[in-house]
Amino acid sequence: MLGTRGVPARYGGFETAVEEVGARLAERGHQVLVYCRNPEPSTPLPPLYLGMRLVELPAVRSRSLETLSHTALSAVHLLRRTRPDAAFVFNSANAPFLPALRAARVPVATHVDGLEWQRGKWGTAGRRYYRAAEAAAVRFSDALIADAQGIADYYAQEFAAPTDLISYGAPVVRTDTSRLAELGLSPGSFHLVVARFEVENHVDLIVEGYVRSAARLPLVVVGSAPYADAYTARIRSLADSRVRLLGSVWDQELLDALYCGALLYLHGHSVGGTNPSLLRAIGAAAAVDAFDVGFNREVLGDTGRYWRSPEDVSALVASAESDPGAQADRGQAAQRRARLYDWDHVATLYESLARRLAVGGPVARRPSGRRTGRTSL
Incomplete structure (x- = not known):
């Protein structure tokens, strides 16, 4: 290989x-x-x-x-x-x-x-x-x-x-979410993005849309990229005090706790085919709102919600916070769908x-x- x-x-x-x-x-x-x-x-x-x-x-x-x-x-x-x-x-x-x-x-x-x-x-x-x-x-x-x-x-x-x-x-991810306390978080108390900082992953659109919303829960962003200083600077410039940029997280147990504990997982990848971070999210029973492209619809089907703009992200974040129970139900449906990917x-x-x-x-x-x-x- x-x-x-x-x-x-x-x-x-x-x-x-x-x-x-x-x-x-x-x-x-x-x-x-x-x-x-x-x-x-x-x-x-x-x-x-x-x-x-x-x-x-x-x-x-x-x-x-x-x-x-x-x-x-x-x-x-x-x-x-x-x-x-x-x-x-x-x-x-x-x-x-x-x-x-x-x-x-x-x-x-x-x-x-x-x-x-x-x-x-x-x-x-x-x-x-x-x-x-x-x-x-x-x-x-x-x-x-x-x-x-x-x-x-x-x-x-x-x-x-x-x-x-x-x-x-898609691994079925079940882990102890108590480690979220290391980051000052608790289950269901944050939104999550895990992505390499590249333009086609639309991290900037997610951050921009979240900042425009009246969200009470923080947005936790995991990721970075070599040779992407300008794009990283753009993401930082869009963030407000509610956005927590963690950089890369290599501790898999802690990363899994983030997937399992998120109220909402926002996925912006658009050109890379089937994405492992998306599969890990559904394997962790996360409710997913994804960039509207065929690759993501192929994985999520009707368990996902879809967006194309910062305005869409704002509305979806607000909707998730207004009905946490619905997000938990979507996450369970997504985890059942994850069994297709063995x-x-x-x-x-x-x-x-x-x-x-x-x-x-x-x-x-x-x-x-x-x-x-x-x-x-």
């Missing part, structure tokens, strides 16, 4: 998937190797983690080069030191390294992620690169993985390319795909990578 920050999972959806799937595959007797970037180089990663073998390699600390530089080193290490039966490459941005893997006869599946070229952090050159990388992933992968139906539809429409639809899992089943789908890759079975050969000219999502 390469192309991510690796494990232990401390950042995003890819890392969560690698940890949850990789650990289960190792438990089932497979040899699993994960390439990792270490956020704390002074403390080396262990050689084994949850049954997975870890290879720690450096990366250029730059927004545009960090992923590519690390994946390049990972590909070189893989081709020189080990020849796996199958490789999972995460992120279509890593498509330039696929031809080398294919030339070495390493069967490879690419998890294409969301519509990266729509992310606000990329300029014109970055968006063009991601669009080209999508086409290269289609051309040079033996299989493509999509984590949401909307992503699968996009590749079908843009490239006439089939995908394996494998979503993330990590054991997800791991089985990855295992099945790995076996198909390894034996050269019915993995569809990719189309040319040329766009069909059809209307994209």
Whole structure:
């Protein structure tokens, strides 16, 4: 498994998937190797983690080069030191390294992620690169993985390319909320946002809408992002004294207490496919109000409420505070829906795909990578 920050999972959806799937595959007797970037180089990663073998390699600390530089080193290490039966490459941005893997006869599946070229952090050159990388992933992968139906539809429409639809899992989160006292909070006494500080996650719209409301309960914001100083400053400028910016919270038990104790969870992600923080929220029985986009509706269905503007957020926050019982009911319905997203089943789908890759079975050969000219999502 390469192309991510690796494990232990401390950042995003890819890392969560690698940890949850990789650990289960190792438990089932497979040899699993994960390439990792270490956020704390002074403390080396262990050689084994949850049954997975870890290879720690450096990366250029730059927004545009960090992923590519690390994946390049990972590909070189893989081709020189080990020849796996199958490789999972995460992120279509890593498509330039696929031809080398294919030339070495390493069967490879690419998890294409969301519509990266729509992310606000990329300029014109970055968006063009991601669009080209999508086409290269289609051309040079033996299989493509999509984590949401909307992503699968996009590749079908843009490239006439089939995908394996494998979503993330939603853990059922039950934890002792007494630790909220460490933050001066109690269950049902706050609203919550957990998000990387990127424009397409709309943290600024959530904060702006909340501040416009007459909310009595505080808004707790968990998150940050490297290379996002300007956006972070915007969020801070919009906040008032009711907004509590906690930064990153790496203590999973405390983070789970926040999910379980929130009156309302506000989710602003819009371009990344199925989002693990949203799945964790419904697994914790949180009532969710989400940015109105197909990926979020796919996960929440009728258990969620939806917004597009700060004005919408203001109204929803006020509504939640006026009827806490209704939010508890919505949260219970969301937790029941979370059972559709099971990590054991997800791991089985990855295992099945790995076996198909390894034996050269019915993995569809990719189309040319040329766009069909059809209307994209």
